[in-house]
Amino acid sequence: MKGIRRLLAAVLATLAVSVSPVPVLAAAQAPIHFADLNWESGSLITDILRIIVEKGYGLPTDTLPGTTITLETALANNDIQVIGEEWAGRSPVWVKAEAEGKVVSLGDTVKGATEGWWVPEYVIKGDPAKGIKPMAPDLRSVSDLPKYKDVFKDPEAPTKGRFLNSPIGWTSEVVNKQKLKAYGLDDSFVNFRSGSGAALDAEISSSIRRGKPVLFYYWSPTPLLGRFKLIQLQEPPFDAEAWKTLTDADNPNPQPTRSLPSKLSIGVSTPFKKQYPQIAEFFAKVDFPIDPLNKALADMSEKHTAPRQAAEAFMKAHPDVWQAWVPKDVADKVAAELK
Secondary structure, three states, rough: OOOHHHHHHHHHHHHHHHHHHHHOOOOHOOOEEEEEEOHHHHHHHHHHHHHHHHHHHHOEEEEEEEHHHHHHHHHHHOOEEEEEEEEEEOHHHHHHHHHHOOEEOOOOOOOOOOOEEEHHHHHHHHHHHEEOOOOOOOOHHHHHHHHOOOOOEEEEEEEEEEOOOOOOOOHHHHHHHHHHHOOOOOOOOEOOOOOOOOHHHHHHHHHHHOOOOOOEEEEOOOOHHHOOOOEEEEEOOHHHHHHHHHHOOOOOOOOOOOOOOOEEEEEEEHHHHHHHHHHHHHHHHOOHHHHHHHHHHHHHHHHOOOHHHHHHHHHHHHHHHOOOOOOHHHHHHHHHHHO
8 A cells, every 4th residue: 555655646746747837838938929010111020020039039929910900909908919010109099008008119110200192203293204294293282182183083983083092900091081081182082992001002003113193192111112203292280189080080070180290119018018128128229220121121022022031131131230229148149040
């Protein structure tokens, strides 16, 4: 009997040793969930951040898809932990979550970023080399658009012009829809939504290659702004109260204003910031020079390079950029993996 008891005790002790570390190990290896952003700069920046977190800090990561609004909601609930390119302060979802202390924006990651309404340069100035004459020579501002609606004629509604809105599910989709009303353009222009960022790019690029007029919403950093000569139309000065009416899809009387001044940050959940202060410190130092970033995005788009591959290429070409964000021992680990 004593032998059986000793045997049972030994078995239980072995099980205790082998089983007890498992929950701790599983918790330690739980991946950090990044937002799977569906536009070029967002996907490139996300993969650069993931590479540094994985290779430099030894932490696993993955991505979860969604629209801007659903991802911001997920961040507020800590269902995801990081949004690599967050246009902070734009959507009501973000503003509410930030006010409640659920999310934090870290850093000023891309200085010189902008968004607005654009046309190809040849629409205003012409392009003698391609035999294109100016189509809207006096177009400077959104207030000039009514007299040029025929220039941007919508093939499905020929009595109106066509305005290409942002990808579906973005805060800017709501803002642009409300701007059409606020600028008095909803009766003269069709609010056309291509669907995805790729579809919007294809529509714009096709028009420009054929020398056709096109009016569209766009933003930087992007490959498109690095590839074509474009002119941004003037809008009324920014007004904070008017901006609130543009972000509210149900506001029946939106007021005219240009968009909130752009500040790109890395959005994180508050629990993540507390759990990984060293990563939060790294995120706060991220700063992408816009010209090399736009060039990398143009190369990525033209060569159809996968975001992870493009991220590695950017990091190899610009070690001085990302190594300034992290301690030397972290930078050395990442550099060794990139060779």
